[in-house]
Amino acid sequence: MTRIARATIHAAALRENLAVVRRHAPGARVMAVLKADAYGHGLLPVADALAGADALAVSCLAEALPLREAGFGHRVVLLEGFFSGDEIPLFAERRLDAVIHAPWQLDCLESAARGRPIDVWIKVDTGMHRLGFPPEAAAGVYRRLRACPAVGEIRWLTHLASADDRDDPTTGAQVDDFEAARGELPGEVSLANSAGTLGWPVAHGDWVRPGICLYGASPFIDGGGRPPLRPAMTLEARLIAVHRRCKGDRIGYGGGFTCPEDMPVGVASIGYGDGYPRHAPNGTPVLVAGHLAALAGRVSMDMLCVDLRGAPQAAPGDRVTLWGEGLPAERVADAAGTIAYELFCRLTPRVERIVEE
Ligand SMILES: Cc1ncc(COP(=O)(O)O)c(C=O)c1O
Structure with a gap:
């Protein structure tokens, strides 16, 4: 892989x-x-x-x-x-x-x-x-x-x-x-x-x-009344590991997330070195194989961890969508205290770009 x-x-x-x-x-x-x-x-x-x-x-x-x-x-x-x-x-x-x-x-x-x-x-x-x-x-x-x-x-x-x-x-x-x-x-x-x-x-x-x-991002501050726009970019990674963590386990640098119960936590192959915002907090939405999941712990340079309670069947190799089809960038931007413009502009050259018709 x-x-x-x-x-x-x-x-x-x-x-x-x-x-x-x-x-x-x-x-x-x-x-x-x-x-x-x-x-x-x-x-x-x-x-x-x-x-x-x-x-x-x-x-x-x-x-x-x-x-x-x-x-x-x-x-x-x-x-x-x-x-x-x-x-x-x-x-x-x-x-x-x-x-x-x-x-x-x-x-x-x-x-x-x-x-x-x-x-x-x-x-x-x-x-x-x-x-x-x-x-x-x-x-x-x-x-x-x-x-x-x-x-x-x-x-x-x-x-x-x-x-x-x-x-x-x-x-x-x-x-x-x-x-x-x-x-x-x-x-x-x-x-x-x-x-x-x-x-x-x-x-x-x-x-x-x-x-x-x-x-494809809404220009309005109120999320409601989103115009019928289609995201023009889907940012994705893959799960490269899935672990069963125990209640009380602390995840990532500084132990930024503490597992509230025994739960699955995945590791996705993307981080701030790719332009994903390091300041995105716990709970920032991500999709794992189409299921809504959440960021857990601090974003690292090459990886980020995901609370997989919303996607309990998740396995290594599964697609992780950071934003795009199914997850508007504005939702991620809201959670991370920024705007979709900045999310898009900050992607680094390490992110492979593919154009699809
Ligand atoms: C002068 C000017 N016109 C148009 C735009 C497009 O703005 P928006 O991306 O909010 O549609 C910009 C972007 O900042 C701008 O600086």
């Missing part, structure tokens, strides 16, 4: 989730967010599966250039634009869109050498308070960009801070402030991340920018 710590990427699930997005935002075009190696799922396989999207978004040239080299002709938007003026010629040559969020980027564009103009998106800060121009500066930024020979088409973008909470009034206020900032100025608009796409029709605009929901 070889060691198995494997992420299966389900291309069909990615496509189905894209269809869910289109059903929720029928009037908008879809910019699929593929940054951070497509949220840990693998940039090029995900781009292949989501080739039906209208545009792709990444965070930097290192993520954009492989898309062009692989032949993807989509509009590719770099969500933080260029990181220095000397990147501008590559944006022009490779036809990449830059989000413009700061005055220094305007200066760079104004002093750029003549070349093919690049398409830009003005980022307006309507409440996220991370990147972007204040709403009152938006019209001035537009005028400067419009006068700049290095700039082609101009579009508008803002980012929603609290759309994951369907009751939070911040989102409506951000939409209003965005519209007011742009006023009568021309250009398509984009506001909605996954939560905005699935939960806030008022924020659909011309382009939605879903990320996490394409990978």
Whole structure:
């Protein structure tokens, strides 16, 4: 038996989730967010599966250039634009869109050498308070960009801070402030991340920018009302040992779990060296041969132990699902005090990636 710590990427699930997005935002075009190696799922396989999207978004040239080299002709938007003026010629040559969020980027564009103009998106800060121009500066930024020979088409973008909470009034206020900032100025608009796409029709605009929901995780903080999404990644390992432990036996480093009764405890072939969160506590759900079981004791680098009382028939070689089909990553993330985004992005290269149609 070889060691198995494997992420299966389900291309069909990615496509189905894209269809869910289109059903929720029928009037908008879809910019699929593929940054951070497509949220840990693998940039090029995900781009292949989501080739039906209208545009792709990444965070930097290192993520954009492989898309062009692989032949993807989509509009590719770099969500933080260029990181220095000397990147501008590559944006022009490779036809990449830059989000413009700061005055220094305007200066760079104004002093750029003549070349093919690049398409830009003005980022307006309507409440996220991370990147972007204040709403009152938006019209001035537009005028400067419009006068700049290095700039082609101009579009508008803002980012929603609290759309994951369907009751939070911040989102409506951000939409209003965005519209007011742009006023009568021309250009398509984009506001909605996954939560905005699935939960806030008022924020659909011309382009939605879903990320996490394409990978099959709910973007909402309330687990209830999970949209009909299919996990695009199943992370699995195998049981490599099963022991009968006695009441009072302590499991793993520091004896982090004490057996409350005589019980079976399994050892799975995956640990924090693969990216499974070390801080996941006792009771974090796992599936063993399809049965719900629970983490027992501290996660080790290469292994973790499982309370098998929920799967008493379990035997070495059985499949252990850490998240994916049958166990949404959000449930694991909730137990571990994190978010599905982080679980996906933290997988290490030791995890074998398989793409399944
Ligand atoms: C600017 C921007 N738009 C869209 C997204 C996609 O967000 P989500 O994965 O929540 O859909 C992100 C991701 O953080 C982002 O930074």
